[in-house]
Amino acid sequence: MLGAFVAVAVGVTLVSLSTLLLASGLPQVPDRLTAAAVMVQSPVVSSPADPFPEPRPWSSRTAADLADRLAAIAGVTTAVPDRTFYIQVVTDGRPAPAMVHGHGWASSQLGTDRLAAGTPPRRDSEVVVDRATGLSPGSAVTLLTATGPAAYTVSGVVDGTGIYVTDAVAATMAPGVRAIGLVLRPDADVARVTEAARAVVGTEGRVLTGDARSAFEPREDARTRWIGTQILTAVATLAGFVSVFVVASTFAFNVTQRRRELGLLRAIGATPRQVRRMLYREAVVVGGAAALVGVVLGAALAPLVGDLLVDAGIEPATYQVRFLVWPVAASFAVGPVVALLGAASAARRAARVRPLEALRAAAVEPRPMTRARWISGALAAAGGLAGAVGTATTDDVQDGAALALYSAMALVVAAALLAPAFIAPLVWLLAWPFARGRGATGMLVRESVLTAARRTAGCAAPVLLTVGFAVMVSGMVQTSTEAYAARRFAAINAGSVVAPDNTPGLTDAVVAAVPGAALLPTTVYADGAEPLTALGVDPAAFAASRNRFAVVAGALTGLAGGDTVVVTQSVAERLGWRLGQTVPVTFADGRLTLLRVVAMVSNESAPGELLLPRAVVRAHDPSALTSAILVDAPVPLPPGSGARVVDVATYAAEVDSEEDRLVWVFTVLLIGVSAGYGAIAVANTLLMSAVNRQGDHRVLRLSGATGRQVAWAVAAEAALVVAIGALLGGAVAVIALLSIREGLSEQVNAPVDLVVPWPTMGAVVATCLVLAVVASVLPTRRTRLRSRE
Incomplete structure (x- = not known):
C-alpha cells in the first residue's frame, strides 16, 4: 500500500497547499485607501468579455456635487474624489515600469502615504514621488503622460509608491471619477455614516466599508489574483482526480495480486461484506495517515510557494499567505474520502472472490473484461467523445478549455477501463520485432503480457494517465497560442509595428x-x-x-x-x-x-x-x-x-505575451502534477508486480536462465507495458487536440495547425520508461541472491 499512501499524501499536500493559498488570495483593500473608513464607488457594470470591467465613471460635475453632499454628513471630515491616471517616471532615459499610476494630492489623505521630506505640490509643474526613486525635493524629473514627456520639479517625497500632482492637474488628466473617499472624525460612528451615505448616493453608486473596500483593488492586481485562483483551483482539482485514479489503480492491482489470500479468507468463513469492510478499513487507515502527512507538508510549504507565486507574477505583490484552520481541516478530510473512492471498485471486486481461488496455483487471470467494465468504459468513452464534439463546435474560449479538460479526463478513464480489450493487438504489434529475434526472451515477454491482460492494463494505466494529460495540456496551450497569434498576424497589413517599451x-x-x-x-x-x-x-x-x-x-x-x-x-x-x-x-x-x-x-x-x-x-x-x-x-x-519597432510577427506573438506566460506557468504546474503522480503510480505498480512475481523469476532461474537474462526479460516487459500506456495515452491526447483544433478554427475563423508537443511527450515517456524499468528490475536482484542460496 506504499503507492496508495504516497499518492494520497501528495494529493492532500497539493489540496491543502492550494486551499491555503486560495484562502489567502482574497482581494485586499489598497494601502492608499485604508485611511478612508467609507468609500463610495461609481455604478458597477458587467461585461461578457471582461470579468474585471471598470465601473462607469461620474462626470467631474456629478462627482463634485456628490462629494459636497457626502462631506455634509455628520462625522465626515472630508470627502475626496479619487482620480487615477497614467503617469510614469523616467530614470536614466528609460521609463521606470514599476510606477504607472498618478493621483491628485488630496487622495493622499485616503491612505498611508505621508510626506517624508519637502512640501505638497502647489504648482502645476510640481510632483511628489516615492522616496525609493532616489529623488529629493528640488530635483528635476521627466514624467511620461499620455501627451508625452514633461518636465516636473520634485516638491516632496513620500514613503509609498504613489505619484502625486496638484488636484487641478489631476482633474485635467482624469476628468472622470470612479471613487470618493470619506475621511471620518475619530469619534464618528462608521455604521451611521454608512447609512447616511447610502441615502445620499441612492442609485448613483454604492457605499463600501471594511473588507468590501477591496473592490477598489487595481484591475491588474485583480486580474492577476483571478489567474492565480484559476491555477490553484485547477491544480487542486487535478490532484484530487489523479489521486482517486492512482489509488483506484493501486487497490485494483493489489486485489488482483491478493486473489488467493482473499479466497483463503472466504474459505475459512469470511463473508463478502467482511471482505469489503476489510478493504475499506485499509483504505481509511492509509488515507488518514497519508492525510496527516499531507496537511503538515502543505502548511509548511504554503509560505514558500506563496513567495514563488508572487515572483512568477501569478499573485500580486500585496499577496501574503495566512494560516487558517478550515482549509487544513477540509484538506485532511480529503485523504480518507479519496482513499475510499479509489478503493470502492476494488473492494466490490474483492468481495466477489470465491473460496476456490485459494486453491489455484496458476497465474492465469480470469476474464479480463467483465460486463460492468465494458459498460463503464463505453459510458466514459461516450462522455469523452461528446465533450470532444462540444470542444470542436464551441466558439467560446473558456467553454472550449473546460470541455477539453473534462473530455480528456473521461477518455483517460475510458482508455483505462477498456485497455484489456486492446492489449492483444497492441502486444502483437509492439512485440513483433522482439519475437522474431533469437532466443525465447521475446516470446516469453509477449506471452506473459498476453496471459495477464488485466495486470498489464493496470500497469499501463498510470503511463496512460501521465502521457495523456501531459500531451493534451501542453498541446492545447501551444496550439491555441499559435492560433491567436496567427489570427492577429493575418489581420494586419503593415511592414512593421511601433509597440510600447516598458x-x-x-x-x-x-x-x-x-x-x-x-x-x-x-x-x-x-x-x-x-x-x-x-x-x-x-x-x-x-x-x-x-x-x-x-x-x-x-x-x-x-x-x-x-x-x-x-x-x-x-x-x-x-x-x-x-x-x-x-x-x-x-x-x-x-x-x-x-x-x-x-x-x-x-x-x-x-x-x-x-x-x-x-x-x-x-x-x-x-x-x-x-x-x-x-x-x-x-x-x-x-x-x-517608451517605444520600439518590431516586425508584425513579433507584435502578433507579443500582444498577449504576459497572459501567455502565465498560462504556460499554469501548464507546467498541471503537467508537473499529472507527471508526478504518474511517476509515483508507475514505480509503485510495477514494483508491486515485480515483487509478487518473484516466484516466476525463480522458476526461470531454475530452468537455466541467467540472472542477466531474467533482468532483460523483466526490463523488456516493463518497456512493453510503457509503450502500451504511451500509445493509449497518446491516442486520448490526439482525440482531445483534434477537437481543440476544430474549436479554435471556429473561433479564429481560419485553419489552425495542430501542434503536437513531441519534446513533452518524449520527456514524459522517457521518465516513465526509466522508472518502470528500475522498479521492475530491482526485485530481480533479490531473486538472484535467493537462487544462489
Whole structure:
C-alpha cells in the first residue's frame, strides 16, 4: 500500500497547499485607501468579455456635487474624489515600469502615504514621488503622460509608491471619477455614516466599508489574483482526480495480486461484506495517515510557494499567505474520502472472490473484461467523445478549455477501463520485432503480457494517465497560442509595428513623430451600462492597415466629427443598434454623448467593438494611451519615448505575451502534477508486480536462465507495458487536440495547425520508461541472491 499512501499524501499536500493559498488570495483593500473608513464607488457594470470591467465613471460635475453632499454628513471630515491616471517616471532615459499610476494630492489623505521630506505640490509643474526613486525635493524629473514627456520639479517625497500632482492637474488628466473617499472624525460612528451615505448616493453608486473596500483593488492586481485562483483551483482539482485514479489503480492491482489470500479468507468463513469492510478499513487507515502527512507538508510549504507565486507574477505583490484552520481541516478530510473512492471498485471486486481461488496455483487471470467494465468504459468513452464534439463546435474560449479538460479526463478513464480489450493487438504489434529475434526472451515477454491482460492494463494505466494529460495540456496551450497569434498576424497589413517599451502604451508625442495607423483604445459604456472597447482611429489609415476589413453596411467615410461611430456586427446585434440610429454612450470622462451609427463592419475588421475618430477619444479620455502604430517600414524613434519597432510577427506573438506566460506557468504546474503522480503510480505498480512475481523469476532461474537474462526479460516487459500506456495515452491526447483544433478554427475563423508537443511527450515517456524499468528490475536482484542460496 506504499503507492496508495504516497499518492494520497501528495494529493492532500497539493489540496491543502492550494486551499491555503486560495484562502489567502482574497482581494485586499489598497494601502492608499485604508485611511478612508467609507468609500463610495461609481455604478458597477458587467461585461461578457471582461470579468474585471471598470465601473462607469461620474462626470467631474456629478462627482463634485456628490462629494459636497457626502462631506455634509455628520462625522465626515472630508470627502475626496479619487482620480487615477497614467503617469510614469523616467530614470536614466528609460521609463521606470514599476510606477504607472498618478493621483491628485488630496487622495493622499485616503491612505498611508505621508510626506517624508519637502512640501505638497502647489504648482502645476510640481510632483511628489516615492522616496525609493532616489529623488529629493528640488530635483528635476521627466514624467511620461499620455501627451508625452514633461518636465516636473520634485516638491516632496513620500514613503509609498504613489505619484502625486496638484488636484487641478489631476482633474485635467482624469476628468472622470470612479471613487470618493470619506475621511471620518475619530469619534464618528462608521455604521451611521454608512447609512447616511447610502441615502445620499441612492442609485448613483454604492457605499463600501471594511473588507468590501477591496473592490477598489487595481484591475491588474485583480486580474492577476483571478489567474492565480484559476491555477490553484485547477491544480487542486487535478490532484484530487489523479489521486482517486492512482489509488483506484493501486487497490485494483493489489486485489488482483491478493486473489488467493482473499479466497483463503472466504474459505475459512469470511463473508463478502467482511471482505469489503476489510478493504475499506485499509483504505481509511492509509488515507488518514497519508492525510496527516499531507496537511503538515502543505502548511509548511504554503509560505514558500506563496513567495514563488508572487515572483512568477501569478499573485500580486500585496499577496501574503495566512494560516487558517478550515482549509487544513477540509484538506485532511480529503485523504480518507479519496482513499475510499479509489478503493470502492476494488473492494466490490474483492468481495466477489470465491473460496476456490485459494486453491489455484496458476497465474492465469480470469476474464479480463467483465460486463460492468465494458459498460463503464463505453459510458466514459461516450462522455469523452461528446465533450470532444462540444470542444470542436464551441466558439467560446473558456467553454472550449473546460470541455477539453473534462473530455480528456473521461477518455483517460475510458482508455483505462477498456485497455484489456486492446492489449492483444497492441502486444502483437509492439512485440513483433522482439519475437522474431533469437532466443525465447521475446516470446516469453509477449506471452506473459498476453496471459495477464488485466495486470498489464493496470500497469499501463498510470503511463496512460501521465502521457495523456501531459500531451493534451501542453498541446492545447501551444496550439491555441499559435492560433491567436496567427489570427492577429493575418489581420494586419503593415511592414512593421511601433509597440510600447516598458510602458503601458504610446504617448501622443510618439504618434506625432511616426506616420502610420495609430490605435487609441478606450472604454465607453453603452446606454450607461455595458462597457465596450472603442478605438480612436484615422478611418482611411486604419482600413488600409487591416487585411480583413469589411464594411457590411454604411460607409467608413461617415466617421467624422464628434457624433459618429462605427460598430461591429456582433455589438449591433447584441444591443439592437441599426444603421443611422442615434445611440447614447458614456465616455471615460463620465459625460453622456449621443452618437450616430454611420457604418457597420465585420467582427474581424477591428480588434475592438467600436471605431471613433481619434480626436473624440482624446477629448473624452485625456489619459488614454495608443496601443500600437502600424507602419509600412521601420522608423526612427525619439529617445526615452517608451517605444520600439518590431516586425508584425513579433507584435502578433507579443500582444498577449504576459497572459501567455502565465498560462504556460499554469501548464507546467498541471503537467508537473499529472507527471508526478504518474511517476509515483508507475514505480509503485510495477514494483508491486515485480515483487509478487518473484516466484516466476525463480522458476526461470531454475530452468537455466541467467540472472542477466531474467533482468532483460523483466526490463523488456516493463518497456512493453510503457509503450502500451504511451500509445493509449497518446491516442486520448490526439482525440482531445483534434477537437481543440476544430474549436479554435471556429473561433479564429481560419485553419489552425495542430501542434503536437513531441519534446513533452518524449520527456514524459522517457521518465516513465526509466522508472518502470528500475522498479521492475530491482526485485530481480533479490531473486538472484535467493537462487544462489
